[in-house]
Amino acid sequence: MIRSRFSGTDDLEFIPSCVYDLIFRCHPPPSRQPIPSNSVPTLAATDSGASAKVIDGKLVSKQVKDEVAEEIATMKAATGHVPGLAVILVGSRKDSQTYVRNKKKACEAVGIKSFEVNLPEDATEEEVIEHISEFNNDSSVHGILVQLPLPRHMNEETILGAVNIEKDVDGFHPLNIGRLAMQRRYPLFVPCTPKGCMELLHRYGVEIKGKRAVVIGRSNIVGMPAALLLQKANATVSIVHSNTKNPEEITRQADIVISAVGVANLVRGSWIKPGATVIDVGINPVDDAESPRGYRLVGDVCYEEVSKIASAITPVPGGVGPMTIAMLLSNTLESAKRAYNFK
Numbered sequence: 096m097i098r099s100r101f102s103g104t105d106d107l108e109f110i111p112s113c114v115y116d117l118i119f120r121c122h123p124p125p126s127r128q129p130i131p132s133n134s135v136p137t138l139a140a141t142d143s144g145a146s147a148k149v150i151d152g153k154l155v156s157k158q159v160k161d162e163v164a165e166e167i168a169t170m171k172a173a174t175g176h177v178p179g180l181a182v183i184l185v186g187s188r189k190d191s192q193t194y195v196r197n198k199k200k201a202c203e204a205v206g207i208k209s210f211e212v213n214l215p216e217d218a219t220e221e222e223v224i225e226h227i228s229e230f231n232n233d234s235s236v237h238g239i240l241v242q243l244p245l246p247r248h249m250n251e252e253t254i255l256g257a258v259n260i261e262k263d264v265d266g267f268h269p270l271n272i273g274r275l276a277m278q279r280r281y282p283l284f285v286p287c288t289p290k291g292c293m294e295l296l297h298r299y300g301v302e303i304k305g306k307r308a309v310v311i312g313r314s315n316i317v318g319m320p321a322a323l324l325l326q327k328a329n330a331t332v333s334i335v336h337s338n339t340k341n342p343e344e345i346t347r348q349a350d351i352v353i354s355a356v357g358v359a360n361l362v363r364g365s366w367i368k369p370g371a372t373v374i375d376v377g378i379n380p381v382d383d384a385e386s387p388r389g390y391r392l393v394g395d396v397c398y399e400e401v402s403k404i405a406s407a408i409t410p411v412p413g414g415v416g417p418m419t420i421a422m423l424l425s426n427t428l429e430s431a432k433r434a435y436n437f438k
């Protein structure tokens with residue numbers, strides 16, 4: 096049933112995605128099939144007394160990647176084309192290089208052709224935009240990703256705004272972000288990390304409609320779009336940020352918490368309502384002499400405490416991180432499907 100456009104509610108679930116596509120040329124809402132229960136591992140109580148179910152991003156990302164690979168094979172057989180993703184990296188940050196390498200590997204694994212441009216730290220904005228324009232005009236490229244953060248001397252908005260919105264698989268173009276914020280509209284692409292969070296909630300059958308959600312952090316790439324997506328899915332959403340007076344008290348009211356601030360162990364057990372679902376986007380390196388890299392990654396959430404109180408929680412690593420890459424592949428496939436009019 097299609098709701099009246101004047102009903103005042105914005106319930107994407109009531110509008111079939113194909114109808115949305117027709118009316119708004121938009122990306123369909125994330126798939127909603129729950130994970131078959133036999134493939135969702137439940138965490139047995141451990142010595143530490145943990146009781147929350149682990150939301151396994153690695154497992155779900157593998158499922159998404161398998162689905163993407165299968166669709167790409169079908170598309171290739173039918174059209175002779177495969178999706179292409181171009182990544183532009185400026186500078187030589189170690190973490191950025193690792194992310195870009197991982198994206199390339201993930202592309203290869205599912206059958207996406209990858210293109211890569213590496214520019215020196217002192218490259219100019221014009222040079223970056225020149226490469227973007229080339230990819231904008233290249234019909235074998237369906238997605239363009241400019242790795243963030245950019246060097247300080249560059250204007251992020253100018254550069255992200257140069258990407259053709261039809262190839263904006265990161266969902267960072269101001270027009271895509273604007274559409275995300277509008278009632279009864281949907282962007283061409285939803286940013287990968289918040290989309291990955293929603294996909295985890297959907298596939299684990301976490302009810303969102305009518306629930307209270309708190310997003311910790313208000314960045315353009317995670318916090319803000321995550322809050323908009325939760326609101327679109329009919330949650331009542333609060334955003335907690337660095338100027339919030341009583342973050343703990345507000346967060347404790349939430350049925351769903353998404354934390355994306357980049358502060359290790361910020362969210363303590365006392366912040367969480369018993370039974371809440373907790374999605375931890377933080378990826379914070381902490382020194383660890385015993386780890387081969389000299390550091391290990393921890394989230395924003397104090398896992399040891401919160402896993403005793405929440406009903407479900409994402410681990411770090413192995414939670415949202417792998418989902419970000421899976422959603423990038425999925426967005427790139429969607430873009431190629433649109434380009435070749437392949438349903």
Ligand SMILES: Nc1nc(=O)c2c([nH]1)NC[C@@H]1CN(c3ccc(C(=O)N[C@@H](CCC(=O)O)C(=O)O)cc3)C=[N+]21
Nearest residue numbers: 240241242243244265287412413414415416417419420
């Ligand atoms: N234009 C742009 N788009 C992005 O999507 C983008 C970006 N810039 N800049 C940096 C952030 C960060 N990001 C991650 C992707 C995967 C993992 C990931 O797979 N993490 C693994 C761990 C990886 C490890 O062990 O080092 C995990 O959490 O299990 C993490 C972080 C994408 N980002």
